[in-house]
Amino acid sequence: MATPYSHDWRAVCEKFNNAQYLTEVESRKDPENDPFRSKYKARELLREIYCSLKNFDVGENENVTEADQRPKEQPIDGENDGRFGTGHCGHSPAGSRAAKLGAVEYYLGVNHVETEELSAGEEHLMNCMTFLEKCSISSENVSLFIQVRNQLGILWAGRDETEKAQGFLETAEAMYNRYMKEDGHPPMDITEFFVAEEDSLPEQERTKRFEMAYTHTLYYLAQVYKNLGLFEKAGSYCHSTLQRQLEFNQFIPLEWAINAATLSQYYITKSRYMEGRHCLSAASVIAGIAGEVPSEAASQENEAEAEKRDQLRQKRAEIARCWIKYCLNLLQDAKKLLEDNIGELDVDRQEELRAARRREEEEKERGRKNAVLFGSSDTFDSICSLEEKVSCVFPLDFEEARAIFLFGQTYVNQAREYFEMDGHVTDHIEIVQDHSALFKALAFFEEDLERRCKMHKRRVDMLEPICKDLNAQYYLLICRQLQFELAEIYYEMMDLKLAVANKQDDLDAHTVKKFNHLCSSSVKFYQMFLDSVRSPEGKWPEKLEDEVLRPALVAKFRVARLHSRFISSSPTVQLENLNRSLECYDFVVQYCRDNPEAKSAIETELELSEEMVSLLPLKMNRLRAKLASSN
Amino acid sequence: MTAKMKELTDGSMQQQQGPNSCDSDSIKVFVRVRPLTKGTGLTTDGDKGQCLTVTSTNTILLNSKPEPRPFIYDHVADMETSQDSVFSIVAKNIVESCVNGYNGTIFAYGQTGSGKTFTMLGPSDSDNFTDDLRGVIPRSFEYLFYLINREVERSGNTKSFLCKCSFIEIYNEQIYDLLDSASASLFLRENIKKGVFVEGAVEKFVTSAAEAYQVLSMGWRNRRVASTSMNRESSRSHAVFTMTLESKETAKEVVNIRMSQLNLVDLAGSERQRDTHTEGTRLKEASSINLSLMCLGQVIMALVDVSNGKSRHICYRDSKLTFLLRDSLGGNAKTYIIANVHPGSKCFGETLSTLQFAQRAKLIKNKAMINEDTQGNVR
Numbered sequence A: 001m002a003t004p005y006s007h008d009w010r011a012v013c014e015k016f017n018n019a020q021y022l023t024e025v026e027s028r029k030d031p032e033n034d035p036f037r038s039k040y041k042a043r044e045l046l047r048e049i050y051c052s053l054k055n056f057d058v059g060e061n062e063n064v065t066e067a068d069q070r071p072k073e074q075p076i077d078g079e080n081d082g083r084f085g086t087g088h089c090g091h092s093p094a095g096s097r098a099a100k101l102g103a104v105e106y107y108l109g110v111n112h113v114e115t116e117e118l119s120a121g122e123e124h125l126m127n128c129m130t131f132l133e134k135c136s137i138s139s140e141n142v143s144l145f146i147q148v149r150n151q152l153g154i155l156w157a158g159r160d161e162t163e164k165a166q167g168f169l170e171t172a173e174a175m176y177n178r179y180m181k182e183d184g185h186p187p188m189d190i191t192e193f194f195v196a197e198e199d200s201l202p203e204q205e206r207t208k209r210f211e212m213a214y215t216h217t218l219y220y221l222a223q224v225y226k227n228l229g230l231f232e233k234a235g236s237y238c239h240s241t242l243q244r245q246l247e248f249n250q251f252i253p254l255e256w257a258i259n260a261a262t263l264s265q266y267y268i269t270k271s272r273y274m275e276g277r278h279c280l281s282a283a284s285v286i287a288g289i290a291g292e293v294p295s296e297a298a299s300q301e302n303e304a305e306a307e308k309r310d311q312l313r314q315k316r317a318e319i320a321r322c323w324i325k326y327c328l329n330l331l332q333d334a335k336k337l338l339e340d341n342i343g344e345l346d347v348d349r350q351e352e353l354r355a356a357r358r359r360e361e362e363e364k365e366r367g368r369k370n371a372v373l374f375g376s377s378d379t380f381d382s383i384c385s386l387e388e389k390v391s392c393v394f395p396l397d398f399e400e401a402r403a404i405f406l407f408g409q410t411y412v413n414q415a416r417e418y419f420e421m422d423g424h425v426t427d428h429i430e431i432v433q434d435h436s437a438l439f440k441a442l443a444f445f446e447e448d449l450e451r452r453c454k455m456h457k458r459r460v461d462m463l464e465p466i467c468k469d470l471n472a473q474y475y476l477l478i479c480r481q482l483q484f485e486l487a488e489i490y491y492e493m494m495d496l497k498l499a500v501a502n503k504q505d506d507l508d509a510h511t512v513k514k515f516n517h518l519c520s521s522s523v524k525f526y527q528m529f530l531d532s533v534r535s536p537e538g539k540w541p542e543k544l545e546d547e548v549l550r551p552a553l554v555a556k557f558r559v560a561r562l563h564s565r566f567i568s569s570s571p572t573v574q575l576e577n578l579n580r581s582l583e584c585y586d587f588v589v590q591y592c593r594d595n596p597e598a599k600s601a602i603e604t605e606l607e608l609s610e611e612m613v614s615l616l617p618l619k620m621n622r623l624r625a626k627l628a629s630s631n
Numbered sequence B: 001m002t003a004k005m006k007e008l009t010d011g012s013m014q015q016q017q018g019p020n021s022c023d024s025d026s027i028k029v030f031v032r033v034r035p036l037t038k039g040t041g042l043t044t045d046g047d048k049g050q051c052l053t054v055t056s057t058n059t060i061l062l063n064s065k066p067e068p069r070p071f072i073y074d075h076v077a078d079m080e081t082s083q084d085s086v087f088s089i090v091a092k093n094i095v096e097s098c099v100n101g102y103n104g105t106i107f108a109y110g111q112t113g114s115g116k117t118f119t120m121l122g123p124s125d126s127d128n129f130t131d132d133l134r135g136v137i138p139r140s141f142e143y144l145f146y147l148i149n150r151e152v153e154r155s156g157n158t159k160s161f162l163c164k165c166s167f168i169e170i171y172n173e174q175i176y177d178l179l180d181s182a183s184a185s186l187f188l189r190e191n192i193k194k195g196v197f198v199e200g201a202v203e204k205f206v207t208s209a210a211e212a213y214q215v216l217s218m219g220w221r222n223r224r225v226a227s228t229s230m231n232r233e234s235s236r237s238h239a240v241f242t243m244t245l246e247s248k249e250t251a252k253e254v255v256n257i258r259m260s261q262l263n264l265v266d267l268a269g270s271e272r273q274r275d276t277h278t279e280g281t282r283l284k285e286a287s288s289i290n291l292s293l294m295c296l297g298q299v300i301m302a303l304v305d306v307s308n309g310k311s312r313h314i315c316y317r318d319s320k321l322t323f324l325l326r327d328s329l330g331g332n333a334k335t336y337i338i339a340n341v342h343p344g345s346k347c348f349g350e351t352l353s354t355l356q357f358a359q360r361a362k363l364i365k366n367k368a369m370i371n372e373d374t375q376g377n378v379r
Helices: A007-024 A037-055 A093-114 A118-133 A142-158 A162-182 A190-194 A203-227 A231-247 A253-269 A273-288 A296-301 A303-338 A347-370 A380-387 A398-418 A425-445 A449-469 A476-503 A509-531 A546-565 A571-594 A596-630 B003-010 B083-090 B092-099 B116-120 B136-154 B209-229 B270-275 B296-303 B320-324 B345-363
Strands: B027-033 B052-056 B059-062 B069-072 B075-077 B104-110 B159-171 B174-177 B187-191 B195-199 B238-251 B254-266 B334-341
Touching: A007 A037, A007 A093, A007 A190, A037 A093, A093 A118, A093 A142, A093 A190, A118 A142, A142 A162, A142 A190, A142 A203, A162 A203, A203 A231, A203 B296, A231 A253, A231 A273, A231 B296, A253 A273, A253 A303, A253 B296, A273 A303, A273 A380, A296 A303, A303 A347, A303 A398, A303 A425, A398 A425, A425 A449, A425 A476, A425 B187, A449 A476, A476 A509, A476 A546, A509 A546, A546 A571, A546 A596, A571 A596, B027 B083, B027 B345, B052 B075, B059 B345, B069 B345, B075 B083, B083 B092, B083 B136, B083 B334, B092 B104, B092 B136, B092 B238, B092 B254, B092 B334, B104 B116, B104 B345, B116 B136, B116 B254, B116 B334, B136 B159, B136 B209, B136 B238, B136 B254, B159 B209, B159 B320, B187 B320, B195 B320, B209 B238, B238 B320, B334 B345
Parallel strands: B027 B075, B027 B334, B104 B254, B104 B334
Antiparallel strands: B052 B059, B059 B069, B159 B174, B159 B238, B187 B195, B238 B254
């Protein structure tokens, strides 16, 4: 073996340095029509290094497999075989020679892959694996053990052989864990096979590179698991990847924050609020350290400042929107748990859940310790203190719900500052719709009907102006959503007013007027929605499109009910209302008769409509008789 | 009130399924197979083997191993199909709707050499208005102005039309104005009255098909110039030509204004789609900066379940193209995608990816829906 100071060895190191420079720096300047020029040059140098290494002395009793003979049995990863403690130890001349040859093969493999010669690349990488077979894992070569598997994982995934990729990557993962348990010294980096002793890296740098290689292993595994449809596993690997980026300070703050916020959305759709809250708190803290938002004045002077200002404001608004969804889902899930079959709060359930919560509190502490926590030494405390500002357990009464509502509302205001109506119509309206949904969920917890009504009125006040100004031609869907929601809010308020009135003995004119106003407002918005289904010529479609089938029939059904609800002392007006009501019920029944496939979409409403179609005429006849006798 | 009635009005209602699922079929796909060529210098010259067969007006058979694979679309046109019939099937209806106030979009998609330009514009050396081989775009312009003139005559001049064109290019998520080659990149904005628009894009008024075509040609030339001078490849950019049609009708002192848009979109060549994330199982590698694991966000995004009806926010913005044409992709607009394929067996790979893209396009659905909460509403 050439000693580290021999002339030959220095020439090898020199060549390796050049090859690295060509690959990483020069190659970026390669011309379009010769894109791999520098990489081909680097490849030549690597081949020369390989030949020199082969010609260096070998220890007497060592037989090294010729790399140009294809090994008979390709090592296949997949289960972690005990490679610790077999083969040469890293310090023996033969072991270190095998590792060096393996390293050159590794670089040759990567070089071929990068120049789109996959099969040749695979062959070199597998040769690297063969050389490593002769070595036991040590701090000299553990990086190479892991990185060659990372590369093979990428290669096989590219060929649609996901399970094969999974095998290599999982082995790499196991090797890392075992090395950290059994040795744990900052290992040598794969570039250090070819540097003179005096140029070796400081320990800190070694650690950084090694940990990064392992972070990449997890990042690739996250993708492999996603491709295999193992979503939960993929989620936890994404989580670990993010945590390691933070821990080793290898991240771009805004990018990291957005990824953590996105992960929170995964958790909340799975009703895992503790993890969701943790991701969001971390996202907020890290977005906070991404820099100060340049002032508007500064951004008008300089384009870079303007870009930075927009980026920071936008990303923070995005994170705010993820927080809104967190609060909204937490409230809505709690509502689902607590409501009885007519959508009112079920007191028995409430008591049950309170007791269950007391039991869980101790366990929660334990569960918390199992989850991977985000944070580096600098950020951990800030993340925890932000978490404490909002609960992650289901609210069980108005006070608890209100705290979550208010937390969500601060983020509504923050998000709206960036997503202004002018310029961001869709985003702005989505935020307002969420705000309305927050009110709706909160109203469920409110016991006082009058105050509940006021909350719904707040929803009307925020949605109605938008609905009026929005151009339905470009925003048809949003218009429909708003119309339908407004119709429902008025319907809800009408119900509440009725419930309040039922507690009083007699209805005064003012109450009646208000009640009728709510009814007609609800009818108006249902009607607007129904009109949007018509063709430009004002014709009703023969067949309703799938996406509006149920809403349209429900709207007809509601309009029918609303007409029969109007309060009037005049029998003539009563008769008119009932007549309209009957027409709408009839429409629903008739439509389902003509299109039987629609029945399943509105079973309950259809059943009620059919009954009303048979009952209403009787009621109307009685009214007519009354009218005739009074005249 | 009868007891029966009371029961009805007090009766509760079981929870129905949540938000209704949506199946918007507003996107239609037209696949056109070009004839085999001789002496055009294409790599496929003299290639006798064919990789596909048109088996009916909506089925195409791809001769894949081990067994052929059928693909079904709204319409499949074989090599014999005339330019006129392509126009009649794809564009006629869209242009008519446009005059009636609807928005319409026609996408052209396919690899270089699959006949995209021929389908959309026609032979490159013609004046495009007398030539029998003129493409969908010149024919659409003619038909549009024919309809406009007819409308104006019919209404006894109480109706008038105003037609504006803009032409932009999206390259690498940046927007460039093809009618003003000196402009820097532009921004997309939204307005409560006019929807999504490119802020600051030049708009040219046109009064005839020939003028509209002139604007188009000028932009097209700019696209070439830009691609040579600024190192942009036109095959890697999307070009969007938009005609905005405003009709004004005065009847009994009431002025009724209607706006509509016709978008003609030339999508980046399908052979350039490799670098998008349509690739399925390939892993995204860590970038050389080593700080950035660029696509981690996309992995996470794929985990966020959209099907369970829960409300969630995704921080990653739409691509500029989908944002601009949001309305066309499953909204209330009429949309047709023309996918051009080459039958040569050497093009098998590209043809397969084009056919798959066109199938995915059929799946684009409007993700928004009308939420309604049916619980406890019938009391």
